[in-house]
Amino acid sequence: MKVSISPSTINGHITANPSKSAMQRAVAAALLAKGKSSIYNPGLSNDCLAAMDVVEKLGATVERFPDHVEITSNGVQPVNPEINCGESGLGIRMFTPITALSDQTITIKGHGSLTTRPMDFFEKVLPQVGVSCTTNDGKLPLVIKGPIQPRDITIDGSLSSQFLTGMLMAYGANAENVSIKVGDLKSKPYVDLTLQIMAHFGVKVANENFETFRFGARQAYKAKDYTVEGDWSGAAFLLVAAAVAGKAEVHHLNTQSAQSDKAILQALESAGAQILPGVFTIITAKDKLSPFTFDATDCPDLFPPLVALAANCNGVSTFSGVSRLAHKESDRGITLQEEFAKMGIKIELDGDEMRVHGGTGIKAANVHSRFDHRIAMACAVAALTADGPVVIEEAEAINKSYPEFYDHIAKLGAKVTIEGEVLSH
Ligand SMILES: O=C(O)C1=C[C@@H](OP(=O)(O)O)[C@@H](O)[C@H](O)C1
């Protein structure tokens, strides 16, 4: 699908889309609980749909209603020898240890970029807890056979926090007086989100400085109602759009959230954007923007909107944490560099550092999502202040996390055409 975005002024208000990070965790917790859980404001992006499909294959019943999803479960009792996590990195890394709670042999698959993302962690770690695991040379598909026997283990957290999230959630079902130690953990706030949702569903874990996670007496997940928070990761694009091209009010954003990407507010503040935060509404508005520095090691998904922001700041902005980007839906340091170069923006990559040369003018161009939702959204935001239309190829990549994205920016005033048809509001 080709989407064209023309230079536009942003003005309006919008309700943030549901967080896929929170939704997928809640769906997993509902599977682990016995009884019926209702999830309100459910996410329906591809990653969330894949999570609902996985829990059905693992024995739960999922019913969709207009404003909520009901998940009825009796714990992990697979009804299919295969699960498919779609393109979700979190999905596969969370559901693999959870699936291993069963004693059945299960094949775990995915598609698109997920087939090239590293999974060798499981081959190293799962055998230490009684689970046999084979991979395709460190990649998908995985074949596992549990049941997992929670023991004291030490794992590496430097590649991704998602493996720890999966181990914590699976241990929560039956661990007793054991701990998980983790070295060099990155993306720490995502682990806080995991612990917060586990606690909501009745399982408490002691977090000692993001180094040791202790499970005491055996606990059980309890079926609960849960409301999914607005997504700071998707909203970051809208807030940046307003900061470079007008003004917007984004509702349903919790400033007390555990989500990493609420850190976009600090970046916007450093760049000099106007911010008027309420408890659940953030208003940003265009002002004179200055280059800024930002460490995105623990919030790697912010790189794409940060680059769109920096392209509009007069001078060189410097971001650290680039090494976290190599194994996302694309190698995001490089794809940002290549796609923004087409729009006339120079990006230097230097070890763990990225330097964006902003204020040089954004040019009309044909760009490509590289099948990465956040690259498509970053290009769309950059287009708002370009000197002509930016055409994004394979623009449907947004469906992974934020299917409403083009609709939302059009509602905020962006001139969007999809396959030649004007998206009007
Ligand atoms: O747990 C999560 O919901 C996520 C964790 C992060 O991954 P890493 O821990 O690999 O950085 C983030 O990039 C991803 O989009 C979602």
Ligand SMILES: C=C(OP(=O)(O)O)C(=O)O
């Ligand atoms: C990297 C992402 O997600 P995941 O790792 O869950 O596929 C993302 O949403 O940008």
